[in-house]
Amino acid sequence: MKISDHYAGFPEKTLVVIANHERARIFFAHGRDFLEQKTFAPSQETSDSDEPSLFFQSLHAHMEESLQKHGAQSFLVCIPEVHRPLFQDQLSPALSKKIQRIIPKNLSAMDEGPIIRILFEG
Numbered sequence: 798m799k800i801s802d803h804y805a806g807f808p809e810k811t812l813v814v815i816a817n818h819e820r821a822r823i824f825f826a827h828g829r830d831f832l833e834q835k836t837f838a839p840s841q842e843t844s845d846s847d848e849p850s851l852f853f854q855s856l857h858a859h860m861e862e863s864l865q866k867h868g869a870q871s872f873l874v875c876i877p878e879v880h881r882p883l884f885q886d887q888l889s890p891a892l893s894k895k896i897q898r899i900i901p902k903n904l905s906a907m908d909e910g911p912i913i914r915i916l917f918e919g
Contacts, residue, residue, distance in 0.1 A: 798909045800829040804917040807831075810869040811897065814860060815912060816876045816884075817905045818849040821856050824909075825867055831913055834863070853884050861892055872896045873916065877903040 800806050806829045813824040813831075820838040824831055837859050839852055860872065872892075876884050878901035885899070900919075904912050 798831045798913075800826075800831050800913055802829075804913065809871065810867065812860070812863055812867060812869045812872050813912075813916065814856075814872055814874045814876075815904045815907075816856065816874065816880075817903050818852060818877075818880050820905065821859075822905065823859075823863060824912075825869070826873075831909060833909070834867070849880060849883055850887065853880075853887050856884075857887060857889065857892060861889075864895060870895070873898055873900070875900040875902055875904045875912075875915075877901065 807826040809827070811826045813826050815822045815824070820836060822833060823835045823837060825834050837856060839855060863869070872895050874884070874896055876899065881899060881901055885893075888896070900915070902915065904915060
């Protein structure tokens with residue numbers, strides 16, 4: 798998806814993580830491009846979906862892998878306020894430094910257009 802000229806866009810390569818406690822959608826954003834890369838969810842064979850802390854540990858590992866794969870400089874994370882402490886408590890210091898901003902909202906069921914609007918307008 799292309800970001801409207803109404804918004805500034807992303808001057809540097811950024812990975813946008815839209816998560817709740819069960820799944821995460823990962824977008825690559827640079828300039829006016831906003832492209833969904835992957836939906837990350839624990840497999841059916843594990844009990845990760847029953848335990849948010851295990852899900853966040855897996856998500857953090859995936860985030861670090863995605864940084865290297867896409868050459869992104871930073872993250873923007875949207876996660877419900879209720880899960881924010883658990884998400885942040887398990888962050889490695891290196892990954893924590895790469896997070897530009899955490900937006901305390903559950904946007905996981907939204908389409909790209911409304912997500913972009915909330916990212917830029919709050």
